[in-house]
Amino acid sequence: xxxxxxxxxxxxxxxxxxxxxxxxxxxxxxxxxxxxxxxxxxxxxxxxxxxxxxxxxxxxxxxxxxxxxxxxxxxxxxxxxxxxxxxxxxxxxxxxxxx
Amino acid sequence: xxxxxxxxxxxxxxxxxxxxxxxxxxxxxxxxxxxxxxxxxxxxxxxxxxxxxxxxxxxxxxxxxxxxxxxxxxxxxxxxxxxxxxxxxxxxxxxxxxxxxxxxxxxxxxxxxxxxxxxxxxxxxxxxxxxxxxxxxxxxxxxxxxxxxxxxxxxxxxxxxxxxxxx
Numbered sequence: 001x002x003x004x005x006x007x008x009x010x011x012x013x014x015x016x017x018x019x020x021x022x023x024x025x026x027x028x029x030x031x032x033x034x035x036x037x038x039x040x041x042x043x044x045x046x047x048x049x050x051x052x053x054x055x056x057x058x059x060x061x062x063x064x065x066x067x068x069x070x071x072x073x074x075x076x077x078x079x080x081x082x083x084x085x086x087x088x089x090x091x092x093x094x095x096x097x098x099x
Numbered sequence: 100x101x102x103x104x105x106x107x108x109x110x111x112x113x114x115x116x117x118x119x120x121x122x123x124x125x126x127x128x129x130x131x132x133x134x135x136x137x138x139x140x141x142x143x144x145x146x147x148x149x150x151x152x153x154x155x156x157x158x159x160x161x162x163x164x165x166x167x168x169x170x171x172x173x174x175x176x177x178x179x180x181x182x183x184x185x186x187x188x189x190x191x192x193x194x195x196x197x198x199x200x201x202x203x204x205x206x207x208x209x210x211x212x213x214x215x216x217x218x219x220x221x222x223x224x225x226x227x228x229x230x231x232x233x234x235x236x237x238x239x240x241x242x243x244x245x246x247x248x249x250x251x252x253x254x255x256x257x258x259x260x261x262x263x264x265x266x
Contacts, residue, residue: 002212004143007110009204011117011136013197018121020193021185026172027126030133033164034117037140048147052221055232058152059241065159066248070255072164076171077259083175 004045012038025079025089029072036068105146112139124182126172130165137161148223 011034018031040061047057083089086096113136120132137160144153236242 002208003106003110005208006205007113007143009201009208010114013201013204014117014121016200017193017197020196021190022121023185024126024176024182026168026175027121027129030129030168031121033133033160034120034136037137037160041140041143044144044147044149044152048149048221049218052219054239055224055228056239058149058224059232059244061152062155063241063244063248065155067251069159069164070252073167074255074259074262076167077263080171080174081262089175 001045001049004041008038008041008045011035011041023090023092025082025091026076028091029075029079033068033072036064040064102146105142109139109142109146112136113143124184125180126176126182127169130168130172133168134161134165137165148221150223151226151229 015031015034015038018034019028022028022031043057043061043064045057047054051057079089082094086094088094116132116135116139120129120136123129123132138157141153141156141161144156232240233245234240234242
């Protein structure tokens, strides 16, 4: 089981590194997807190895996949709106507030 | 034995492509590497015996969300551009945070490695099991979260249309 946990740990912290160091908003979102997927792998692994008769972990992962899909769609809509108005989706260049 | 080989192949794919995805300077390559990571994750679910979850992962994540990402990347940037190189002052705290987190989690895993769990052969959940668990109202069944997530999806659709429509 630990081998699975090591894989998901590396994936999660690769996502953390990508989230903190990227400039493009879309790549920040993609690192967020990596983090969510790593947590889903963790849930499924614990379900399989510690509670093989039940389905709790897989259902948590299922709902997490659904919620992540909804949140990604909404975040991409916001980013496209930002691009339409400011022509720019780099985090450090979108710094002008409304007033 | 075959399971070990498949696991190592998938694990190396996941680790390599996830690191490549966060360090590549071209966005479209980053998206493609992420797609490979998601497909390899579905392979891991399949290896553990959860076919429904693997199918959902491929159809929703690899087939839906990545298509959305590629659309939005092509809408907002010239594909093939290299991003500007990020300065040292930004990379160092990010790398430090990731390394510290990896060290903490790695220490916890290493500390508990002798409590190794073995793979008990189990009944793979059939579609009847999954359906009964999703639609039931007893103790370990998930009708209420199912209805809640459908309300969430409706709210997200309405919100996305409101945000992204043409004025």
